[in-house]
Amino acid sequence: MTQDNAPLHATGPAPLPGYDGRGFTYVARPGRVVFGTGTLAQLPAEVDALGASRALILSTPQQRGQAEAVAQLLGARAVGIFDGAAMHTPVEVTQTALAVLGDIKADVLVAIGGGSTTGLGKALALRTDLPQVVLPTTYAGSEMTPILGETEGGVKRTQSSDRVLPEVVIYDVALTLGLPVAMSVTSGLNAIAHAVEALYAQNANPVVDLMALEAIGAISAALPVIVREPGNGQARSQALYGAWLCGICLGAVGMALHHKLCHTLGGSFGLPHAETHTVILPHALAYNAPAIPGVMARLARVLGPDPARALFTLAAEGGVPTSLAALGMPGDGLDRATALALANPYWNPRALEAAPLRALLARAQAGAPPMLEERA
Structure with missing residues (x-):
């Protein structure tokens, strides 16, 4: 048997450039990715495919206009907008959003923005297990991870949970063209x-x-x-x-x-x-x-x-x-x-x-x- 990360051919010839022979474990994360230009148009179909019909749209205050455009695209599927997402995912913001979520009885979270908005969506999913659709407008990358960092009392704590991994990520290059x-x-x-x-x-x-x-x-x-x-x-x-x-x-x-x-x-x-x-x-x-x-x-x-x-x-x-x-x-x-x-x-x-x-x-x-x- 080989120990973890021990070369598999330690007694054989020297390894070729690239893979060095270490043992490893690889786990693929589930999730659906739609990538291209103009892919935002597929959002209604993706929400329908999740079996959802009442979307709460998340954004920062600065991206309220984009959230409203998403709501227009979703039509009757959009039942509310919460534009209070903030850096480092403060727990108090999440609590405020949870109250809105309960009031409108949403069954899916649609986040448009960067890491702040994605983080809020994850924090809500952790507490409710609602499905998430993320529309990235930056290069943050957090939409592809099961990692959530939350800030409370001046301390940021990080955890990993499959509950926070978004179900669908729609990458639309057009959404990044205006990024400063x-x-x-x-x-x-x-x-x-x-x-x-x-x-x-x-x-x-x-x-x-x-x-x-x-x-x-x-x-x-x-x-x-x-x-x-x-x-x-x-x-x-x-x-x-x-x-x-x-x-x-x-x-x-x-x-x-x-x-x-x-x-x-x-x-x-x-x-x-x-x-x-x-x-x-x-x-x-x-x-x-x-x-x-x-x-x-x-x-x-x-x-x-x-x-x-x-x-x-x-x-x-x-x-x-x-x-x-x-x-x-x-x-x-x-x-x-x-x-x-x-x-x-x-x-x-x-x-x-x-x-x-x-x-x-x-x-x-x-x-x-x-x-x-x-x-x-």
Whole structure:
């Protein structure tokens, strides 16, 4: 018998490039995906196929207009709109939405937007087990995962449950054409973070590895084009395709240091979600680099010889913040953030140590690029 993650051919010839012979477990997540341009028109048929007839439409306040357009498309199937979705899925917002849900007796949730709206839909599904249809307008990727992060009392807690996995996701490239450039860049790098961590997750496997590298390559190639030509449909399609794959990766394997730090900074310091992922990603990858040489070599094939620096440059050239200070992180909060990140131990390929973590956060706070010294 072979132990988990032990090479299957340790006594045979050296493995070929690519799959390294590790044992693994792979679990495919259920869900229906409709991808294309103009696919929003299929929403009524998808709701009907779920056997539902009373939809509550979810959005943020800023996307109320899109929610109203969805309601018009659904006609009599739409029985209400809740436009209070907020970052980090505050429990108090969920409680308010639950009251609306009960009043209108909805039998399906239709979420249009990014991670905030998807998170609210998941939080409601966790409590009601109602089916969800998600219409992503960003590259968040959370619509493909059974993961829910909720904030209460200044702390963000994450859980995984099949109850929160959406039943249907309709990707319509047309819904992303108006996504502002800065939000496109941070949302895209947020998605890339899911795929990067999937490559070195404790339960990584070769199926997810293939999707992760494809996703990282697709988004990293599309973002510079979107920066120059925001209405470029081909680049938008490629970015959305990559985001879909990134979401699958996050939903199939575990998380490590990067997501722990981002959940800490977002939930306890109120930092914006995608922007925080954008700032932390290069530094978290640099921290783990000594423990994952094989992953770094594969990332180099799609990002260039220094993957961590390439991700930092992608953000900088996209014109988005590269420092935590620019996101509102107080300088005197770094010690607390370090302590919170070390609380409730979790798996990471490199051991978590207070001093190197504090140095990582200090570099991210200042907006300095990831450095070799940080990886020593």
